[in-house]
Amino acid sequence: RGGALALGWALLTALPVAFGLPHAGTLAVQLVTAAAALALAARPGPATRGLPPDGAQEAATVLGWLGFTAGCASGVSALGLALDTRGATFTVLGLLSALLTGVAVLATGARRTAAAVGAVLAATGLVLATAAAAGLGHHHTALALLLVPAATAALGAKARPVALAVEATGAAVGLLAVGFAVPRPAYLALVLALGGVIALATALRPERRRFASWAAAGLSLAAVWVRLAAWEVTTPEAYTLPVTVPALVVGLLRRRSDPEASSWTAYGPGLAVTFLPGVVAVWTDPAWVRPLVLGVAALGVTLLGARFRLRAPLLLGGGVLALVGLHELAPFVVQVVGALPRWLPPALAGLLLLAVGATYEHRLRDARTLRERFSRMR
Known part of the structure; x- marks a missing residue:
């Protein structure tokens, strides 16, 4: 047949x-x-x-x-x-x-x-x-195409046997909509934001698709970045802070649910996203506002890390604070060293070595105590 x-x-x-x-x-x-x-x-x-029953099914x-x-x-x-x-x-x-x-x-x-x-x-x-x-132009067509992923997300809640395939196809159509909107950054930001809303609605359903929550966060963040780029914003903190704040909130919630979780996992990524680009920007920025703000923030994070015995905030905050301080003090140090006699820096280094050698046992005990305290941190 x-x-x-x-x-x-x-x-x-x-x-x-x-x-x-x-x-x-x-x-x-x-x-x-x-x-x-x-x-x-x-x-x-x-x-x-x-046909026989066995052959009928085949x-x-x-x-x-x-x-x-x-x-x-x-x-x-x-x-x-x-x-x-x-x-x-x-x-x-x-x-x-x-x-x-x-x-x-x-x-x-x-x-x-x-x-x-x-x-x-x-x-x-x-x-x-x-x-x-x-x-319709390409940018308006992109908005119209979002009707497809929105409909598949709504139908996916009821069409359980084919939900995943239907939603994946709708997501592919959403990517097509993004491609249509690329030439117009303002519409691209709108398409990304609406896509984030659709993904968030999918993630909030009773069966909860974990990938949808990550997609919603990524699309929303991309929408913010595209909008900032369309406004010709060049300050790196405008791009990094929208990542740092929710990342730290998520890290805080995780630490509350699992107190044994490492601070590097909970807070490290969120702090690094803003601190590292900020340090790079400080070394290329002649103004004083960014070093001041970044230094105060790094000092606060360092003190919080020491207070709550958290390694990631302590080391990241302390490292950024040291680099910012070095950037600000470097010109004055160069001037002072240039004004001193040439024999004075080697003499001071020799005196420092003598002091360390004379108190070697005491410094060794301090180092061991510091290492023990640091090992108890999370």
Whole structure:
């Protein structure tokens, strides 16, 4: 029966060429063929009546996939024929969306998933055709395309068997929308922000997709950065602080739930994101405001690290404070060293070595005590 189905599909496909049917007739034959084949893909069971039970299931699977493949091939062929006419394009895309949705509802297994993905792609084509017919620019088309991931996120909460595939296809359409919006930074920021909202709504569902929460955070952060770039903001802290603040909040919540968690894991990434670019900016910034603010922040973080016995804040804050102090004091040190006699620095270094040597045992005990205290920190 599979061979008969394949032969029948081939004959119907070749029929318009053999009889020289006009464009409309060829399109109609392709649509009828697609509808019939996809109907078989949705319910192949009746075509297997009369077969033994063991062979009926296998035959249904083969006939279902043959029907699905033939229906999709005829649908794509019909779409290619319809692209030169606006009305025909809308008709074919709408019909394909309805047929594939029906297969996704009635079929089972992998065929249902494939049909659901095809329905999303057909709906995407319908959105693109609508945007083109309305004469929308690329940036407005990007906003229209976001309707697809928004719809897949809403349907994914109910269409459990195919939810992941449908949402992944919607996410791919969202990436297409981002590509359409790239030439216009303002619209790109808006598309990224709306994508973050859709991902956040997905992450807040009862089944909670962990990847969606990371995607929501990344898209929201990217939207902020693109907006800042569109405003020609060059201050690095404007880009890093939106990462540091939520990262520190997450680290604080983790430390509350797991007091044994390392401070490097909880607070290290958040502090480093702002401190390291800030130090680089200090060494290239002749003004005094950034060194002052960064130095005060580093001092506060260092004191908090010492107070609560946290390694990451203590070392990162202390290191940044030392580098900022070195940057600010370096010109004065150079002037003082240049004014001193040449023999004085080596003499002072020698006196320092003598002092350290004379109190070696005491300094060794201090070092051991410091190491023990540091090892007890988290």
